[in-house]
Amino acid sequence: MNKRAAIYCLVWTLWVAPVAARAGQAAAGSWKAGAARRVITPQQPMWMAGYASRNHPAEGRSTDLFCKALLLEDPRGHRGLVITLDLVGIDATLASRWCEEIHKRWKLTREQIVLCTSHTHSGPVIVANLKPLHFELLSPEQQQRALQYVRHLTDQVLGTVEDAMQSVQPASLSWGSGRATFAVNRRNNPAAEVPARRKAGKLVGPFDHDVPVLAVKDGSGRLKAVLFGYACHATTLAWYYWSGDYPGHAQLTLEQRYPECVALFWAGCGGDQNPLPRRTCALAQRYGTELADAVDEVLLSKKMQPISGNLTTRFVTFPLAFSRVPTRKEIEGEKESKNRYVAARAKMWLARLDQGQQVPSTYPYPIGYWKLGEQVEWFSLGGEVVVDYALRLKDERNGVRTWVAGYSHDVMAYIPSRRVLSEGGYEGGGAMVYYGFFSPWSETVETDIINQAQQLAGSADHLRPIDQR
Ligand SMILES: [Zn+2]
Known part of the structure; x- marks a missing residue:
C-alpha cells in the first residue's frame, strides 16, 4: 500500500466508515412520525347522536371528545395520515371536503388518508350522518347549531393535522396484538342473559376480541403515539353528557399512563357487537380500562415486532348495490x-x-388499504360493518396481522354480511331507514366488498413471515 492509499485507508477507518455506519443505522429505522390531538367537545348545548329516544340537547360533559392525527412517513418519504374522531360517524361529503383541503395544504392524496370514527353514542349530531334520525327532525335553531358545529369541527380537524405535521420527528414503529373480551354479539345473546352466559362460558359468537396495537416511539424509545382498535359498539352510555364512551376512557387512561403519548382509537367491525352489560358510567370506565390494559400488556410485552419496510397506501370507492329502488x-x-x-x-x-336528483341504485362504498412495512396490513371500511368481515379477511389473509376497521371514511349505513342480511333484523336491513335508504343492500353485498378489498390489497407484496424467535 503506498502512502496516499494508507492515508485514505486511515481516513476511511477513522471517519467515513463510522459516519456511514451511523447513517446506515438511521436509514434502517428511518421512519418519521408526528401526532397531535385537539378537543372537539361542543361548546354549546347541542343534540346528541346515536339514539332516537333522546328528547333534548346535551346537559353537560362527562369527558372531552377529541380529534387526533397521526402522520407516518416511511424511509422513502411516503406519508400516511390517520385521523381518529370521538364521533358517531361522518358522511362522504364532509370526508371529501377535509381530504381536498388536506391535499391542498399538505399534498396528501386520498389513499394517504384514513378517517376513523369511534361511533360513540354520546357525541354530537353530525349534519348529514343519520339524517332522517336526527337532522331532519331538529328545530331550525338546533339545525343551525349542528351546521355551526361542523364548521368548528372542520377547523379543529385541520388544526390537528397541522399540529401533527409540525411534530414530525424520527420514529420507530412496532406492532402487537392483544385481547379484550367485553364485546358481545348482540344479535345472538339477549342482553339480560349476558352476565349468566358469560359466567357459564356460554356466550354465543361470532365476535372478534383482538386488540391490534401500533406503537410509535421516538429516538430515545419514548412512546409518542399508540394506535389501537376494537370491534364493539361504543354504546355503554345512553345519557345526556358528552363522552367518548369506552374508547374515550381507554384513550384517556393510556394518555395518563404515558403523558407524552397521543392515543388513537379506531372502531373495528363491531356493527353487531355491544359492550354488555351497559348503561352506567362505571361500566364505560371499566371497559375503557380493560381495553387500555390490553393495549398496555402488548406495549410492555417483549413480543412487539418492529415494522420495517415501506408504507403502501391505497383507496377505492365502488358502486355497492341496493336490493331495489x-x-x-x-x-x-x-x-x-x-x-x-x-x-x-x-x-x-x-x-x-x-332538485333533479334520482334515487340511486348503488352507493359509492369506500375501502382503504395500507400495508405497514412488511409486517401488518390495515383495511379501513365504510359503514357499520358486522364482525363477519373482519373474521373472513383475517382468515383469508394474515390472521392477527390483518387489521380491519369499520366506521371509516363514510358511515353511510350498516354493512351486514350475507348471513346477517339473510337473517334480517336491525343490522340486516331494519336500520336502513335511519340512514335515509329505502331497501337493504343487494344479496351480493359481502362478496362485492370482500372481492374489492382483496383486489385492492392483492397486488401489494405479501407480508413477510413472522420471526418467531
Ligand atoms: Zn351503530
Whole structure:
C-alpha cells in the first residue's frame, strides 16, 4: 500500500466508515412520525347522536371528545395520515371536503388518508350522518347549531393535522396484538342473559376480541403515539353528557399512563357487537380500562415486532348495490307515514328529486388499504360493518396481522354480511331507514366488498413471515 492509499485507508477507518455506519443505522429505522390531538367537545348545548329516544340537547360533559392525527412517513418519504374522531360517524361529503383541503395544504392524496370514527353514542349530531334520525327532525335553531358545529369541527380537524405535521420527528414503529373480551354479539345473546352466559362460558359468537396495537416511539424509545382498535359498539352510555364512551376512557387512561403519548382509537367491525352489560358510567370506565390494559400488556410485552419496510397506501370507492329502488309514487306514499323516520326520509328524498336528483341504485362504498412495512396490513371500511368481515379477511389473509376497521371514511349505513342480511333484523336491513335508504343492500353485498378489498390489497407484496424467535 503506498502512502496516499494508507492515508485514505486511515481516513476511511477513522471517519467515513463510522459516519456511514451511523447513517446506515438511521436509514434502517428511518421512519418519521408526528401526532397531535385537539378537543372537539361542543361548546354549546347541542343534540346528541346515536339514539332516537333522546328528547333534548346535551346537559353537560362527562369527558372531552377529541380529534387526533397521526402522520407516518416511511424511509422513502411516503406519508400516511390517520385521523381518529370521538364521533358517531361522518358522511362522504364532509370526508371529501377535509381530504381536498388536506391535499391542498399538505399534498396528501386520498389513499394517504384514513378517517376513523369511534361511533360513540354520546357525541354530537353530525349534519348529514343519520339524517332522517336526527337532522331532519331538529328545530331550525338546533339545525343551525349542528351546521355551526361542523364548521368548528372542520377547523379543529385541520388544526390537528397541522399540529401533527409540525411534530414530525424520527420514529420507530412496532406492532402487537392483544385481547379484550367485553364485546358481545348482540344479535345472538339477549342482553339480560349476558352476565349468566358469560359466567357459564356460554356466550354465543361470532365476535372478534383482538386488540391490534401500533406503537410509535421516538429516538430515545419514548412512546409518542399508540394506535389501537376494537370491534364493539361504543354504546355503554345512553345519557345526556358528552363522552367518548369506552374508547374515550381507554384513550384517556393510556394518555395518563404515558403523558407524552397521543392515543388513537379506531372502531373495528363491531356493527353487531355491544359492550354488555351497559348503561352506567362505571361500566364505560371499566371497559375503557380493560381495553387500555390490553393495549398496555402488548406495549410492555417483549413480543412487539418492529415494522420495517415501506408504507403502501391505497383507496377505492365502488358502486355497492341496493336490493331495489323505489318509485317516486312509493316515496310520496310515505310522506304521511305514522313512522316519523319513514316520513322524514320521504321528505328528504322528495326535496332531492325536486332538485333533479334520482334515487340511486348503488352507493359509492369506500375501502382503504395500507400495508405497514412488511409486517401488518390495515383495511379501513365504510359503514357499520358486522364482525363477519373482519373474521373472513383475517382468515383469508394474515390472521392477527390483518387489521380491519369499520366506521371509516363514510358511515353511510350498516354493512351486514350475507348471513346477517339473510337473517334480517336491525343490522340486516331494519336500520336502513335511519340512514335515509329505502331497501337493504343487494344479496351480493359481502362478496362485492370482500372481492374489492382483496383486489385492492392483492397486488401489494405479501407480508413477510413472522420471526418467531
Ligand atoms: Zn351503530
